[in-house]
Amino acid sequence: MEEEAVKYVWEGAVPLQIHLHESEVTTSPPPPPSFVLAPRVGYLPLLVPLIKPHFHGMLPPGVDTVWFDYNGLPLKWNIPTGVLFDLLCVEPERPWNLTVHFRGYPGEILIPCESEDSVKWSFINSLKEAVYIINGNSKTVMNMSQADHLELWRSIVKGNMESYLHVSSKLKLRTVGEDLKARGTSSSQPRQSGEADVGVPSRTGRIPVRLYIRNIGEVHDGLEDARAIVSWDEISYINRPVEFHKEEGKPFTLQSAIKTLLPEFFNGEPILNDQQLTDSETDPKCEDCSGKTEGEEETSDRKNGEPSCLAVKESIQLIRIQGIEPDWDVPFSWVVNNLMHPEHYLHVCAFIGVSPNEGERRL
Amino acid sequence: MVWDGTLTPDEFEAAARTLCERWSSLTVSDLPLWTFINTSSSPSKAEFYLSLEDVYRFKNSDGVANNMKGEGTCSADEVDDDKYATALAVTCNQEAHVYDFHIVYSFSYRVPVLYFRGRRIDGQPLELEDIEKDLPQYALRTLRESKWTFITWEDHPYLHRPWYMLHPCGTSEWMKLLYNGEASAVKDAVIQQYLACWLSVVGQAIGLRIPLELHNKFL
Numbered sequence: 001m002e003e004e005a006v007k008y009v010w011e012g013a014v015p016l017q018i019h020l021h022e023s024e025v026t027t028s029p030p031p032p033p034s035f036v037l038a039p040r041v042g043y044l045p046l047l048v049p050l051i052k053p054h055f056h057g058m059l060p061p062g063v064d065t066v067w068f069d070y071n072g073l074p075l076k077w078n079i080p081t082g083v084l085f086d087l088l089c090v091e092p093e094r095p096w097n098l099t100v101h102f103r104g105y106p107g108e109i110l111i112p113c114e115s116e117d118s119v120k121w122s123f124i125n126s127l128k129e130a131v132y133i134i135n136g137n138s139k140t141v142m143n144m145s146q147a148d149h150l151e152l153w154r155s156i157v158k159g160n161m162e163s164y165l166h167v168s169s170k171l172k173l174r175t176v177g178e179d180l181k182a183r184g185t186s187s188s189q190p191r192q193s194g195e196a197d198v199g200v201p202s203r204t205g206r207i208p209v210r211l212y213i214r215n216i217g218e219v220h221d222g223l224e225d226a227r228a229i230v231s232w233d234e235i236s237y238i239n240r241p242v243e244f245h246k247e248e249g250k251p252f253t254l255q256s257a258i259k260t261l262l263p264e265f266f267n268g269e270p271i272l273n274d275q276q277l278t279d280s281e282t283d284p285k286c287e288d289c290s291g292k293t294e295g296e297e298e299t300s301d302r303k304n305g306e307p308s309c310l311a312v313k314e315s316i317q318l319i320r321i322q323g324i325e326p327d328w329d330v331p332f333s334w335v336v337n338n339l340m341h342p343e344h345y346l347h348v349c350a351f352i353g354v355s356p357n358e359g360e361r362r363l
Numbered sequence: 364m365v366w367d368g369t370l371t372p373d374e375f376e377a378a379a380r381t382l383c384e385r386w387s388s389l390t391v392s393d394l395p396l397w398t399f400i401n402t403s404s405s406p407s408k409a410e411f412y413l414s415l416e417d418v419y420r421f422k423n424s425d426g427v428a429n430n431m432k433g434e435g436t437c438s439a440d441e442v443d444d445d446k447y448a449t450a451l452a453v454t455c456n457q458e459a460h461v462y463d464f465h466i467v468y469s470f471s472y473r474v475p476v477l478y479f480r481g482r483r484i485d486g487q488p489l490e491l492e493d494i495e496k497d498l499p500q501y502a503l504r505t506l507r508e509s510k511w512t513f514i515t516w517e518d519h520p521y522l523h524r525p526w527y528m529l530h531p532c533g534t535s536e537w538m539k540l541l542y543n544g545e546a547s548a549v550k551d552a553v554i555q556q557y558l559a560c561w562l563s564v565v566g567q568a569i570g571l572r573i574p575l576e577l578h579n580k581f582l
Contacts, residue, residue, distance in 0.1 A: 023550065107488075111516040111525045121511035128532055129471045185391050208471070232523040239520060240470040 005338035009159040009322050012040035014085045016047075018068075018094035020055055021078060024103055031058045035095065039159045040082025040322065041342050043119050044068050044075060046157055061124050066106040067113075068098050071228040072358065074106045077113055078122045083347040086320045087235070090226040109232065120153045123343055127152075130208035130344035131171055133241045140171045156342055164342055175206060176333040205345065206241035207336050208345045210259055213238070217355040219317055226351075242332070254335050255328040258319065262350065265316050316349040366542070366553065368535030369473035374554050379466070382558040385577055394418060400465075402521045407541045409558075412521060413466040418571065420460045420481075420497055459484055460497060464571065466558070467520055474534040475558065477565045478519055478526040489490050494527070504567045514569070529565055537564065 018034045022048070026030070034054040036047050048066050068075045070088050079087075085096055105112070113119065124141070132138045144152075148167050155164035213236040216226035229235065242257045250256075259266045318325060322339045340346045370378060383397045400414045465478040479491035481497070491514070495503055505513050517528040541560050542553060559577050566573045 076518065108524060111518065117511070121515065125512070125515070125530070132532060133471050142532075224542075235523075237520070237523070 007161060009339060010039075010041060010159060010164075012082060012323060013037045014040060014081060014094040017097050018051055018100050019097065019098075020058070021069075021099045021101045024060055024101060025058075026060050027058050031055055034100075034191060035177060038081045040080065040085075042081050042156065042159065043083055043123070044077045044084075045119050046112050054098070055102070064102045065113075067079075067105055067110060068099050069101065070096075070098055071230075072233070073229050074109050076232070078111060080341055080347065083212070083341075083349065086323055087349045088229060090216060090318075092323075093329065096117070108299065116157075123153065123156060125171050125347060126150065127171075127343040130175065133206045133208045133342065134173055137304075140173075144170065167340070171344075175337045180291060184207065205244045205256075207332070208263065209238075209240060209242045209257070209348060210345050211238040211240070211348045211350060212236075213262075213350045213352060215314070216351050216353040219355045226353075244332075251329075252332050253329045254319070254326055254332050257332045257335075258328075258348075258350070262316070265314075282335065289354065292346050295346075314352050314354050316350055317353040318349075320349040320351070321346065366539065366550070368539035368542075370468075370475075370554070370557060371473070372468060374471070374550075374557075375475065376411070378554050378557040379411070379420045381555050382413070382562070389574050389576050394574070397466075400497065400521075410521075412457070412468070414463070415465075418462045418464065420457070420462060420570070435436050460489060460493065462571070465519070469531055472531045472534060474531050474538065475561055476531040476534075477529040477569070478517070479569065480526050481531075488573040491527075499567065499570050502570070503542060505568075528550070529568060534561070 014037075016036045016038050018036060020031055020033075021166045022030070031054070034051050036050050038044070038047055043068065052064070052066070067077070070084075073088065075084055075088075089096060090358070111118075111122075127151075128141045131141050149168060151163060152167045154160070155167065214229070215234065238261060240261060242260055244252050245256070245260070319328070321335065324339075326335060326339075338344050379397075379399070383399065386394075386397050395415055395417055396416050397512070398415050399411050401411050401527075460481050460483060462479055464480045466475045467478055468474075469476045481494050483489065495506065498506065502513075512530055512532075514527055514529055516525045518524070519526040538561060539562070540556070562571075563573050563578065565571075
């Protein structure tokens with residue numbers, strides 16, 4: 001069961017349709033787009049060897065420094081491709097239309113990517129940070145041999161789960177197995193039998209989580225009308241471990257985890273559980289709640305544009321992890337053990353917005 | 364229980380306040396002041412980082428870099444007259460590099476992390492090769508030996524732009540060593556001194572000279 005979910009994660013891929021940016025087109029007609037299947041757990045620069053031949057000989061003179069954009073937003077290559085897709089394509093678009101650039105690297109926005117080595121070390125350094133969080137030190141990563149580092153990295157490049165599991169076992173990280181027994185009642189969630197026995201003796205009880213928060217403004221019928229992101233300033237990014245808080249008899253769920261990261265959305269009343277989420281989705285359509293006030297909070301200015309203006313009753317509309325929208329009462333341990341990325345971080349996309357009824361209340 | 368060299372977010376804030384106070388009370392310093400930059404990466408949760416911007420660095424004839432703030436009111440802190448003259452001469456040649464330093468709390472490592480970037484007087488950003496020229500010899504050696512684990516480009520956690528980062532994974536270890544365990548009894552004292560001690564180490568690594576007086580204050 002468990003392994004199956006992990007396998008799904010490793011096999012997950014986003015179909016890309018990649019266009020050459022018009023400023024770099026030197027041929028008429030322009031080169032046709034390139035189609036690539038991008039592994040979710042991979043990184044965009046790793047696709048370059050697949051894409052480059054397609055545009056070979058059609059580029060303006062100069063040195064290649066490859067980067068991608070989506071609707072004009074330069075894509076951060078250090079974020080796994082699947083996370084970029086989940087975060088930027090609220091309503092999943094397949095194939096995902098990206099633009100490739102071979103010139104004019106936007107160095108003030110994107111970290112320089114000199115070679116595959118840049119990507120590899122970005123990965124290793126993230127892994128090191130995750131292992132520090134989990135074990136309280138990074139020794140198992142530091143003490144890895146060069147050969148193991150390389151094998152680990154090759155497994156990411158090639159999408160080879162077996163090879164990855166083999167090397168990463170040397171990191172001596174236990175799976176998270178907290179409070180699984182406490183859960184017993186509801187629903188169709190996968191069970192975690194067996195795992196509970198592992199216990200958490202050597203763990204710090206901290207889970208590496210990267211949370212991306214995107215404000216999608218007023219939510220009408222579905223989320224597809226969320227406006228495109230033009231700047232990374234519109235996305236808040238929280239790189240913070242989640243600590244398991246044991247509460248007697250209560251399972252530590254995905255909701256509990258989100259609550260520790262974004263307590264402001266859980267002020268007192270249980271604003272958010274997936275009951276309510278479902279409710280708002282099935283609610284009768286809101287007759288355009290004259291979303292004028294919306295514009296003000298939408299400014300791309302970080303200080304205003306962020307979900308910080310809580311006066312307008314914003315709530316978490318959607319949580320997306322590895323392309324799926326898990327139930328909020330799934331045990332967090334299940335989420336972590338199955339949906340984390342190979343660098344042992346759980347990447348969570350949270351969409352904040354004002355749903356119609358809340359909007360009405362406000363007006 | 365032996366202190367592990369880390370700080371909680373609240374302790375970091377206390378340490379940061381102490382650093383700012385001490386720094387601003389220095390009588391002999393040609394450096395700008397550390398300031399609190401409030402930010403909120405998540406709604407309603409107040410967070411901050413410390414910022415020291417516009418630190419000018421001039422090359423001396425002997426290759427040792429000096430810091431001073433931009434207004435040109437540089438008192439000759441530990442620099443003898445000759446060197447001082449050289450520094451000024453170089454300024455005229457527009458060779459100065461201007462650095463910004465940010466101290467950000469890492470929730471992962473539970474220690475402060477130094478982010479920095481450099482530019483020329485004309486605003487042109489410095490590449491790592493340019494910055495290398497400002498680094499002390501031993502730091503340069505470390506950089507060559509561990510290209511990817513000492514100083515690398517990272518996304519600034521609050522500004523979402525590429526900044527250089529000094530890797531923090533060993534910080535708690537050497538902070539513990541600096542205090543040699545003895546401080547475990549008086550946590551308050553540790554917190555008061557933490558950032559000054561930390562700065563004296565990371566500052567050395569990247570050639571930011573910390574006024575001696577900062578240390579005298581609590582000795």
